[in-house]
Amino acid sequence: MRTPTVKEILRSISAGETRARDWVEHSLRAIREVDGRLKAFLLVDEEQALAAADRIDRAKMYQNAPLRGVPYAAKDNIVTRGVRTTAASRILENYIPPYNATVIDKLQQAAAVMVGKTNMDEFAMGSSTETSAFQKTANPYGEDRVPGGSSGGSAAAVAAGLVPFALGSDTGGSIRQPAAFTGCFGMKPTYGRVSRYGLIAFASSLDQIGPFTRTAEDAALVLNAICGHDPLDSTSSRQPVPNFADGIDRGVKGVRVGIVRHLPEEGLEPGVKAAVHRAIQQLEAEGAEIVEIELPHMEYAVATYYLIAPAEASSNLARYDGVRYGRRAEASSLLEMYERSRSEGFGMEVKRRIIIGTYALSSGYYDAYYKRAQQMRTLIRQDYERAFEACDVIVMPTAPTTAFKLGEKLDNPLQMYLNDIYTIPANLAGLPGASVPCGFADGLPVGLQLIGRPFDEATILRVAHAYEQVRDFAWPKPVLGVAE
């Protein structure tokens, strides 16, 4: 059976051909079959998922629910009541949240069924999912390749056909880059579009939850369920939420697609460049107007991000002190308990970022590092404001490379950080961004990134959908997974 989309599952259930239970069983079977090698999941709760599916199949109240019976997976930094949530960190190894994140409640109301929690870089800090304290996730298109990160488990689960959609979080590219590396559609909505209540905080001014799916249209269906203002997150936006599926098939005639003049191309692989170039030509052939734009401060984005994000992280992660929840080390004094609990509980990448952040915020260095980064953030934001006067959506590669080998960049943090060059600016500017599969290079997926105006996810989805209808590259079957 060809791997179904969210849309197809919904159609089949509402036509009475299948039930929620069939799809949840299908998902659980695929996980049992594949995940021993893929290692996308940190936790699978078969019993709860089947019980939820049965409830949905029985109760009339779910009949018109927008995601009725659709199985999904959630990144393990999204808290789930009664279901262990670790952020892939030893410090939260046994944490059982007493509450749900708002997105989990919303998906429950939409009658989607969570089957499990996915692997990630510890506290979402990483670009390969290798900093997880528990396991390394493989790329479905190459067992020796990373799935990208930090939401690598969610990306791999969707790409391998284990679930039709999954939630991730994106602070500097953590949805878009793994989507590109594994050949799925991934979207980071505008900052504030989706409530962050219950998302374990990494960098609060950058974090945003979003979906992994097989198509742009499926992403629209998930966004319809999870977007909107939440009184429990004061940074969530009151902007009206459109129906993202409406008008998604209007095509790209007259849409102004911006390409970046002087895009930083250091480390950009020729196969990636060629696939992206071809996708742009196809958009043009469909009637999009290609315009050149400038993003003059893009070359400073990585430096800016790797000061701001660790600064915010060092403050957010101060809460892990071994007192109220999480790991506590044996110690004879309170101070020793703090230091030991944190040192045993956090992995190297998390420690590295806490130290960079604390340093950048400490007296004597604040002006030289943190403040300058915040000023550069202003210039980067203004670059985009100016660019969007001339175009409606900006396209570029999602990542400079295809999926690299497991272990390849783990000992060189700066090299790992540079892989985020194209995804970071959208977070700094708060803009929506997506990655849509646009080809393969040496057997590995390539992603085309689309960046839109604040709260204009609709244009991104419309352009991505139009592109999906005309893309014509050969799509190999993943070596790990049940996807076809």
Added chain:
Amino acid sequence: MKITDETVSHVAKLARLWLHPQELSQLVPQLNDILEYAAKLQSVSLDGVEPTSHPFHEVNVVRSDVPRESLSREEALRNAPDQDQGMVRVPAVLEGGGGA
């Protein structure tokens, strides 16, 4: 400007992290690489540019102070590593070299 073992140890202490000597010797060159890269920002003129701390213009959000249901004490304590009589218990604050 190179950062030294002493600086990193000091910053680790501020962050309440204890570093193994091996971790320290691994971290110092990596942090120097990263900060050297971040020094890109020193070469740009940023005089008079307003810093951005949040992507969009935001004002403080307040709600009316109405009591509502919250977690029960039992639920709130369920994840506590150690507890006593309905409260979280911690090691002594002032004994054994604490506060140094």
